[in-house]
Amino acid sequence: MRILLTNDDGVDAPGLAVLREIAHVLSDDVWVVAPAANQSGTGHRFTFGYEIELDERERRVFALDGTPADCVVAGCTHVLRDKKPDLVLSGVNRGQNLGDILHCSGTAAGAREGALQGAIGIALSQAMDYSIGHDEIKWDCAVAHGVETVRAILELKGAVDTYFNVNFPMCTPEQVSGIRMVQHQRFAHSPFELYPSDNAGKHFVTILETPKPLDPRADFHILHEENAITVTPLLLQQTNLELLERFDGRLPFNGMARGQG
Numbered sequence: 001m002r003i004l005l006t007n008d009d010g011v012d013a014p015g016l017a018v019l020r021e022i023a024h025v026l027s028d029d030v031w032v033v034a035p036a037a038n039q040s041g042t043g044h045r046f047t048f049g050y051e052i053e054l055d056e057r058e059r060r061v062f063a064l065d066g067t068p069a070d071c072v073v074a075g076c077t078h079v080l081r082d083k084k085p086d087l088v089l090s091g092v093n094r095g096q097n098l099g100d101i102l103h104c105s106g107t108a109a110g111a112r113e114g115a116l117q118g119a120i121g122i123a124l125s126q127a128m129d130y131s132i133g134h135d136e137i138k139w140d141c142a143v144a145h146g147v148e149t150v151r152a153i154l155e156l157k158g159a160v161d162t163y164f165n166v167n168f169p170m171c172t173p174e175q176v177s178g179i180r181m182v183q184h185q186r187f188a189h190s191p192f193e194l195y196p197s198d199n200a201g202k203h204f205v206t207i208l209e210t211p212k213p214l215d216p217r218a219d220f221h222i223l224h225e226e227n228a229i230t231v232t233p234l235l236l237q238q239t240n241l242e243l244l245e246r247f248d249g250r251l252p253f254n255g256m257a258r259g260q261g
């Protein structure tokens with residue numbers, strides 16, 4: 001099985017080293033194309049209109065001065081053009097990626113682009129307490145359970161048009177209660193907000209802390225309250241097919257151009 005690895009914390013990030021350990025248990029055909037610098041929060045952005053440089057750091061390890069989505073495109077259509085990857089793993093992210101926050105996640109975008117390129121795409125994030133900062137993160141659960149979790153997803157049959165978002169809990173590996181397939185937490189309002197900096201007229205975009213109550217069936221609750229590894233199957237097809245079917249794809253139309261009749 002050919003595996004392409006990427007992330008959004010950057011090619012030198014500790015989480016990518018964890019991911020390489022996981023991938024090398026699964027296969028000996030492992031390649032890395034990862035951003036040269038931190039791209040956290042870039043979502044599925046591509047670097048259109050600017051030259052990007054691909055730098056071969058070591059055998060089968062490349063750094064790209066672009067986004068995670070750029071990296072997966074570079075991996076699938078350039079570095080591995082002779083034989084595209086069967087599996088794209090993105091992460092292991094420094095911090096959880098849950099709920100509607102997923103829309104800004106570069107880690108999720110790496111997996112999503114992998115699925116769009118025809119591979120199985122899996123994003124993996126290691127939960128941490130964001131209030132105490134990135135230096136306190138422990139990778140134990142991702143290290144201990146990463147291989148088993150990816151293998152469990154690879155065993156799923158019929159997961160078409162789908163990519164996966166995996167989060168490892170902050171507990172010890174021994175405390176992990178299981179691998180749970182869950183829905184992502186929808187918020188009543190966007191978790192993103194602008195807040196003023198100390199400099200007049202300047203602001204920051206920030207992520208609001210998680211509104212309560214949490215849906216007991218969703219990723220936030222099951223990861224943090226039940227110490228489970230969460231796996232969320234996400235569709236590439238973003239159309240509300242139920243609504244489309246309900247209205248038979250037709251909207252009222254009287255045929256009169258504006259100003260006529």
Ligand SMILES: Nc1nc2c(ncn2[C@@H]2O[C@H](COP(=O)(O)O)[C@@H](O)[C@H]2O)c(=O)[nH]1
Nearest residue numbers: 040041042095096101104105106107130207
């Ligand atoms: N303060 C919080 N920050 C969060 C939370 N969930 C995610 N994040 C941040 O967003 C990025 C987006 O993901 P990435 O895959 O692009 O890195 C993530 O790394 C965190 O920095 C949260 O619940 N609270």
